[in-house]
Amino acid sequence: MTEVQELAQFVATASFDQLSADAVAQLKIRVLDTIGVAIGALGAPPMVAVRALVEELGGTPQATMIGGGMSSIDRVAFVNVALSRYLDFMDAYLAKGETCHPSDNLGAVLAAGESVDATGAELLTALAVAYQVQSRLSDVAPVRAKGFDHTVQGAYASAAAVAKALRLTPQQTANAIAISGTANNALRVTRTGNLSNWKGLAYPNTAKEGTFAALLASRGITGPELVFEGNKGFHQSIAGPFEIDWSAEDLERVRMSIVKKHNAEIHSQSALDAALDVRAQAGFDPQRVTSVRLRTFGVAYSIIGGGEEGDKHRIRTKEEADHSLPYLLAAALLDGVVTPAQFTPERIVAGDIQRLLALVEVTGDDGFSARFPAEMPAELEVTLAGGTVLRATRSGYEGFHTDPMSWDVARAKFDAVAAPFASGALRDEIAAVVRELEHRRVRDLTRLFAQVRTAASAAF
Template sequence: MTEVQELAKFVEKATLRDLSPEALEQLKIRVLDTLGVAVGALDAEPIVAIRGLLEDLGGTEQSTLIGGGKTTPERAAFFNSALSRYLDFMDAYLAKGETNHPSDNFGAVLASAESVDAGGAELLTAFAVAYQVHSRLSDVAPVRALGFDHTTQGAFAAAAAAAKAMGLPAEQIANAVAMAGTANVALRVTRTGNLSNWKGLAYPHVSKEGTWSALLASRGITGPEEVFEGNKGFKDLAGHYELDWSKENLERVTRSIIKKYNAEIHSQSALDAALKLRAEHGIDPSKIASIALTTFDVAYSIIGGGEEGDKQTVRTKEEADHSLPWMLAVALLDGELNPPQYAPERIVADDVQSLMKKVTITPDQALSDRFPDEMPAVVTVTLDDGTSYTREESAYDGFFTQPLDWEGARRKFDALTTPFTDSALRDEIAGIVHDLENHRVSELTAALAKVSTTRDAVTATV
C-alpha cells in the first residue's frame, strides 16, 4: 500500500471504542469548547458578511449553519469553521516545530456527519481522527520554518475526518486525503506582517476543501496515490519522516490544550503570569514603567516581534490577538483578556497603545528547550518608583498537564454563548454534547439552529 492508503486504512478502522475514557471525555470537552467559541463569534463583521454571501449563493439544504439556515456540506463546513476560528479562542496542539488547532476540523466533521444522517458516535470518532492525523503530521513533518502554514497538514486531517464522518470506505478516504493534501499547500504569509481577515479564514477554507474532496471521492474521483512519498510529493516538501499508521491510536486529543484567555496560544502562560502579578500586588497600570517578558523561541518568533514581523503596529482584531505586547498591555490594564477587549475602539485606545510600547520580549534558550512539554514565561513588571515584581508560569488551567474538566468547559461555554442563547438552550446543547454518542447529529444541529445570530436578542425578548 502507499502511505495515503495506509492512513486511510487507519481511518476506516477507527471506532469510538478505541478511545480511553479520558480521551473520550476530553474530546467531548473540545466539542463543547469549539461550539462555545463559534457561537460567541456569530455577530462578528466577517462572519455576517460570509453568512450574507452564503444566503445569496443558496445551495441544497443538507447541512446546518450554526445560528440557523442550511446549505451544502462544504459551504456549511466553511461557515461553521469560520465561526469557531474567528475569535482565536479555540484549542491548540503544540509540536516542537509546529502549532496547529485540531478543533478547526469540527466544521468539516459536523457538516459531513449531518449530510449522511450520522450518529453522534460517528461524529466523535471522525473528530478524534482529525486530532490524531493533524497532530501526528505536525509532530513528524513541521513546515512553518519552510515558509508554509500549519493548514498544510490540516488539509490531510480535514479530508480524512470528513470522509470518516461520511462513512466512506478506505479507497475513497485515501482519494479524499490525496486530493485535499495535494491542493492545499498554504503560505505562512497568512500569519506574518500586517494580518488580514484571511488569518481566521485560512483553516475554514481547508475545512471546506477537505469536505469537498470527500464528496468528490464519494463519487469515484481519484487523487494522487503517492501524495506523501511520490516524486514531488509531501515528503519532498517537509523532508523524510517515518509514521506507521498501523501503530497509531486515537489518544492525541489528550495532548491538546484549551485556551484560558482569548489570545494566541503561545501567549497563555505569559498572560497568566501577568494577570497573577496584577492581582497579587494590586498593580496600578498607570504607574508601570516597563514590562519585560522572557519566553521560549516559538512565542517570540510568532507573536513577540521575531521572525514573523513587528508586533508594535496593532490596528485590527487579527493584529491584536497575535501581538504579545498588545495582549500583555490590555490584560494588565483591564484585568482580563476576553472578546470585549477586541472591540475596535479598545484595540486602538491610547492607554493600550502607550503601555504596549513599554513591553520588551526576549527569547531564552533554556526556556525554549522546555517547549512543547511546557510553555515557560517569566514576566517582570517594574513601576515608576523602581519597584519590580516577577513571576514565572510554565502551564495554566487548560494545558494538557492541567486539563480542563467538564465544569470548567461549561463555564467558558456559558460565558461565550449567553448573549446568543437562553439557559434552556445552553443546557440542551451541553446535554447533547456530553451524551453525544447516544444522539443523532441532527439533534445537535437542530439545537444549534436555534441560537440567535444577534447579540442579546434572547435576553431582550424574555
C-alpha cells in the same frame, strides 16, 4: 500499500471502542468549547459577510449553519469552521516545530455527519481521527519554517475526518486525502506582518476543500496515490523525509491538545497568567508602569513576540491584537481579563492600552525553548515608577495538557462566550446533548444550531 493508502486504512478501521474514557471526555469538552466560541463570533462583521455570501449562493440543504439556515456540506463547513476560528479562542496542539488547532475540523465533521444522519459515536470517532492525523503530521512534518501554513497538515486531517464521517471506503478515503493534500498547500504569509481577515478564514477554506475532496472521492474521482512519497510529493517538495506507522497509531492524541483559558493566541496563555499574577500583587498600578519585560520560549517570541514573523507593537485590528504579546500583556495588566471585549475596535485604539503595549519588551530564551512543548515557560518583570519591580513566572495554565480543563470550567467558558446569542435554556440543551453525545445522533445537536440568534440580544 502507498503511504496514503496506509493512512486511509487507519481511518477506515478507526472505531469508537478504541477510544479511552478520558479521550471521549476530552473530545466532548472540545466539542462544547468549539461550539461555544463559534456562537460567540456570530456578530463579527467578517462572519456576517461570510454568512450573507453563502445565503446568496444557496446550496442543497444538507447541513445546518450555526444561527440557522442550511446549505451544502462544504459551504456549511466553511461557515461553521469560520465561526469557531474567528475569536481565536479555540484549542491547540503544540509540537516542537508546529502548532495547529485540531478543533478547526469540527465544523466539517458536523456537517458531514448531519448529512448522513450519523450517530454521536461516529462523530466523536471522526473527530478523534482529525486530532490524530493533524497532530501526528505536525509532530513529524512541520512546515512553518519552510514558509508554509499549519493548514497544510490540516488538508490531510480534514479530508480524512470527513471521509470517516461520510463512511467512505478505504479506497475512497485514500483518494479524498490525496486530492486534498495535493491541492491545499497554503503560505505562512497568512500569519506574518499585518494580519488580515484571512488569518481566521484559512482553515475554514481548508475544511471546505477537504470536504469537497471527500465528496469527489465518493463519486469515484481519484487523487495522486503517491501524494506523500512520490516525485514532487509532500516529502520532496515541502516536508522532507518523515515516517509514521499508521498501523501502530491510536486515537488518543486529543489528550495532548490544550484548551485556551484566555482569548488570545495559544503561546501567550502562560504569559497572560503571569500578567494576572503581577496585577494581583500589592502596589501594582498600571499608570505607574515604566517597563514590561517578558522572557519566553522561542516559538512564542517568533510568532507573537516580535521575532521572525514581524513587529507586534503597531496594532490596529483584532487579527493583529490577538497575535501580539505586547497588546495581550497590556490588556491583561489593565483589564484583568482577555476576552472578546478586549478586541473591539474602541479598546484596541484606546490610549491606555496603546501606551502600555509600547513599553513591552519580549525576548526569547534558549533554556525556555528547550522546555517547550512539554512546558510553556514565561517570566514577567514589570517595573513601576520609583524602581519597584514585580515578577511572576509560569510554566503552564489551566487547560494545558498537564492541567486539563474540566467539564465544569469548559461549561463556564461556553456560557460566558455564547450568552449574547443563546438563551440559558438553549445553552443547557446544547450542553446536555454534548455531554451524552455518544448516545445521541448528530442531528440532535445540529437542530439546536437553528435556534441560536445571529445578533446579540440584551434580553440574554
